[in-house]
Amino acid sequence: MSSSPALRTPAARRVCAALAAAALALTAGACGGTTKDSAKEDDGARTSGAKADPNAATKKGLTVAFLPKQVNNPYFTVADKGGEKALKELGSTYKETGPNSATDTSGQVGYVNTLTQQQVDAMAVSAQDPGALCTALKQAMKNGAKVVTYDSDTKPACRHVFVSQASxxxxxxxxxxxxxxxxxxxxxxxxxxxxxxxxxxxxxxxxxxxxxxxxxxxxxxxxxxxxxxxxxxxxxxxxxxxxxxxxxxxxxxxxxxxxxxxxxxxxxxxxxxxxxxxxxxxxxxxxxxxxxxxxxxxxxxWDPAKLGALAAHTAVALSSGQITGRKGEQFEAGDLGTFTIGDDGVVDLGKPTVxxxxxxxxxxx
CATH class of the missing domain: 3.40.50.2300 (Response regulator)
Incomplete structure (x- = not known):
């Protein structure tokens, strides 16, 4: 929460629609594009007409990059180590990169572009800004990379799945x-x-x-x-x-x-x-x-290590073709259990602990 325990989720869309004036409590980016038509466009852009095969074999040897809001932030260190552990168990390679400042949005864009050029198979990104990464992330997806956001989302059209800490x-x-x-x-x-x-x-x-x-x-x-x-x-x-x-x-x-x-x-x-x-x-x-x-x-x-692990499992499931990001698709995430994709391609980790x-x-x- 960074987490810095930052973006539009289906829940944000519902509060905008249901409360109208209360939507002003959110940023403009958090409530942007909440019409039914735009939601359909987002879903189409995200899934690109692909069909999921839940029985597909889990691919090994993938390279999955984690791009937190801020490297060396204690919260993201725990989350990303959870992702690293999960990827090792899945037989894939983990890497981490990112800015030293939690407000260096332009720097985060640059890291996305670099990862795209490096042709990583997937990237797990905690977005610093609701829309600033969209152009870069869309290019990454166009180039074949699977994009998962975790902890902090971007617009649904700009990634495949958002792994949320909880609703x-x-x-x-x-x-x-x-x-x-x-x-x-x-x-x-x-x-x-x-x-x-x-x-x-x-x-x-x-x-x-x-x-x-x-x-x-x-x-x-x-x-x-x-x-x-x-x-x-x-x-x-x-x-x-x-x-x-x-x-x-x-x-x-x-x-x-x-x-x-x-x-x-x-x-x-x-x-x-x-x-x-x-x-x-x-x-x-x-x-x-x-x-x-x-x-x-x-x-x-929530347990940030589990959040990172779920992001890793999600990235591998996407890369393996087991899911595409459509609502209702299910996938296995090791010891974490079975997860179902909800509205706007969102997966919830679970309830927070006091x-x-x-x-x-x-x-x-």
């Missing part, structure tokens, strides 16, 4: 639900996000805002959304700024692993420790000390 709606609403329980459904709250263009963040925030409209949250008020750009120092400073601007803040939601860790670091050494509640998406290894010292009561996340003092030592990632 966007479940992730957005559950973070508000968790914070509400922790603060007694009362007080001003803020959101510390990644980049303003991070589509997964924006989609989740859209659902957070919609969840807050429910009667039980009538005494909770979202006063600000800040952006730390998935940079530890910026996120730390944004947390400090939020509390200077809103000293009576009751809670903060940070739906990004970099952001929540930086916010916890600031809170743990400040007068706000134990007074301002922090939750969001983080890794157990990053957040363990802050849960144990009382800075954080509980937070949530980590607290009772269970955090059971997880090591």
């Amino acid at each position: 966007a709606e479940a992730l957005g609403r559950s973070q508000v639900q968790l914070l509400g329980e922790q603060i007694g459904y009362k007080g001003d709250i803020a959101i510390l996000s990644a980049a303003q263009t991070a589509a997964n963040q924006n989609t989740w925030i859209g659902y957070m805002k919609d969840e807050l409209k429910k009667p039980k949250y009538k005494n909770m008020k979202l006063v600000k959304t800040a952006y730390g750009n998935d940079d530890a120092q910026q996120s730390f400073q944004q947390t400090q700024g939020l509390l200077q601007e809103h000293p009576k803040l009751a809670g903060i939601i940070s739906p990004t692993t970099v952001g929540i860790k930086a916010a916890a670091q600031y809170l743990s050494g400040s007068k706000y420790k134990g007074k301002v509640t922090l939750t969001g998406l983080g890794t157990p290894n990053d957040m363990r000390q802050y849960v144990k010292n009382g800075t954080v009561e509980g937070f949530e996340l 980590f607290d003092k009772k269970n955090i030592d059971q997880y090591r990632f």
Whole structure:
């Protein structure tokens, strides 16, 4: 979430269609092209008329490249190692490449172009921006590469399958639900996000805002959304700024692993420790000390290693012709089980896990 635990998912499309005005909570890219006609065009572009053969043999010797939003980001390191392990077991080759900054969109485009020139069999990409990679990814598909997005999507026409951490709606609403329980459904709250263009963040925030409209949250008020750009120092400073601007803040939601860790670091050494509640998406290894010292009561996340592994299995299944990205197709993903492709070529990993003092030592990632 980067993950930086950023793009249009079927859930984002549904919230745009169902809520109309609430769609303004999402970025323009997150809600772009939501008509039935454009959905059909997207499906056609993505599947290119190919037919799946679920009984086809799994190809070996493939080269699958992982292109995260940011290399050396702890979250993506875990996710991509999960992909590497899965590819080794499948008899294919793993490689990783990508920008050093989570906001270097033009750089990410350049890496896609390079991978296309290198004629990799497939690429797993976590998109920094909803539409910026589309031209490059479409060229990659035209050249025969299978394109999987994971963690953060692009437009459906620009990839074959999106491997989602969980449904966007479940992730957005559950973070508000968790914070509400922790603060007694009362007080001003803020959101510390990644980049303003991070589509997964924006989609989740859209659902957070919609969840807050429910009667039980009538005494909770979202006063600000800040952006730390998935940079530890910026996120730390944004947390400090939020509390200077809103000293009576009751809670903060940070739906990004970099952001929540930086916010916890600031809170743990400040007068706000134990007074301002922090939750969001983080890794157990990053957040363990802050849960144990009382800075954080509980937070949530999926297992990023499993997300990377599912992206790898999906890429190989596509390359083997077992799936094309059409709704209803199924494929096996080793120990992860059997998965079914949903609307707009999306596969959900599963429900997030809440980590607290009772269970955090059971997880090591």
